[in-house]
Amino acid sequence: MAKMTLEELRNLRNSKKKEMTQRDGEKSAQIVIGMGTCGIAAGAKDAFDAFLDELNSHEIKDTRITQTGCMGLCFSEPTVEVAVPDMPRVIYGNVDAEVARRIVREHIIEKKLVSDHIFDKPAADIITD
Amino acid sequence: MHATLCDLITDLVQNSFEANAAEVTLNVEETEKNLKVVIADNGKGMSAETLEKAKDPFYSDGLKHKHRKVGLGLPFLFQTSEMTGGTATIESEEGVGTTVTFNLDPANVDLPMFGNFSTAAATLMTYGFQGNLTIEHSKDGKSYSVSREELIEVLGDLNDLESLTLLKQFIEGNEEEING
Numbered sequence A: 001m002a003k004m005t006l007e008e009l010r011n012l013r014n015s016k017k018k019e020m021t022q023r024d025g026e027k028s029a030q031i032v033i034g035m036g037t038c039g040i041a042a043g044a045k046d047a048f049d050a051f052l053d054e055l056n057s058h059e060i061k062d063t064r065i066t067q068t069g070c071m072g073l074c075f076s077e078p079t080v081e082v083a084v085p086d087m088p089r090v091i092y093g094n095v096d097a098e099v100a101r102r103i104v105r106e107h108i109i110e111k112k113l114v115s116d117h118i119f120d121k122p123a124a125d126i127i128t129d
Numbered sequence B: 001m002h003a004t005l006c007d008l009i010t011d012l013v014q015n016s017f018e019a020n021a022a023e024v025t026l027n028v029e030e031t032e033k034n035l036k037v038v039i040a041d042n043g044k045g046m047s048a049e050t051l052e053k054a055k056d057p058f059y060s061d062g063l064k065h066k067h068r069k070v071g072l073g074l075p076f077l078f079q080t081s082e083m084t085g086g087t088a089t090i091e092s093e094e095g096v097g098t099t100v101t102f103n104l105d106p107a108n109v110d111l112p113m114f115g116n117f118s119t120a121a122a123t124l125m126t127y128g129f130q131g132n133l134t135i136e137h138s139k140d141g142k143s144y145s146v147s148r149e150e151l152i153e154v155l156g157d158l159n160d161l162e163s164l165t166l167l168k169q170f171i172e173g174n175e176e177e178i179n180g
Helices: A006-022 A038-040 A042-057 A097-109 B006-017 B048-054 B073-084 B117-125 B149-157 B161-179
Strands: A031-032 A062-067 A080-083 A090-092 A118-120 B023-030 B035-041 B087-093 B095-105 B133-141 B142-147
Touching: A006 A042, A006 A080, A006 B149, A006 B161, A031 A042, A038 A042, A038 B006, A042 A097, A042 B117, A042 B161, A080 A097, A080 A118, A090 A097, A097 B149, A118 B095, B006 B023, B006 B035, B006 B073, B006 B095, B006 B142, B048 B149, B073 B087, B073 B095, B073 B133, B117 B133, B133 B149, B133 B161, B142 B149, B149 B161
Parallel strands: A031 A062, B023 B133
Antiparallel strands: A031 A080, A080 A090, A090 A118, B023 B035, B035 B095, B087 B095, B133 B142
């Protein structure tokens, strides 16, 4: 990775922006990673890197990755909340790098929940779709 | 104790974010014989009494999590410095801000690995924090500096995947330059 100036970064961003505006039909997904002391200690940054890498390798560009502090679920860190349009919001627990990659492939791309890592989701009677 | 020094640094910088600081500076200075880290903010600061309590792992101000009885960031710092013969100090004044400074010996066998600074910097720059963060990293005379405000001006929304990817590439490039 060659060193980049801020101006080179700006040019790269502008060229990518043109590509982005040419795409259509993609719906946005949101990933929220718990990055409190417990999350950091449990490897949340490995999950962060894995999400970034896997999303890019599948060219899922219309996604936001944000972070939050401790979600109060320290025993199942790293914890990650995933929101995909037309699917229930889900909190996944014990999300190491491999699980993060599975969440991208199965939840975001295939629209299937990664059932063995779900910590919390809305009750079945409030999911209308 | 955190597994890497970058995890520890991430944790301590987040304390500054949570102190409602408008300006936070992270300065990391590495030489063969010393690792110096200074984290300075202009947040709400602490009284002498609170500062003393903050060093206790079984103390939390309870503002973030009402029922929480632990706060491990600063205790992890003091544990790491005491175990490895380093030094750690905190200066804080209510309404003015807080500065955390620590010096560690990179050759000490008990010192945790340094860790991945690019990922630490990328997560800090994109954390849900409304103020400005400036990161300065120098190693053996080579250095770079970048601020969150500059990155937002160039990239826009930093949490958008495209921006996040470019931001990380930018930091990795600078890290390679000073580590090369």
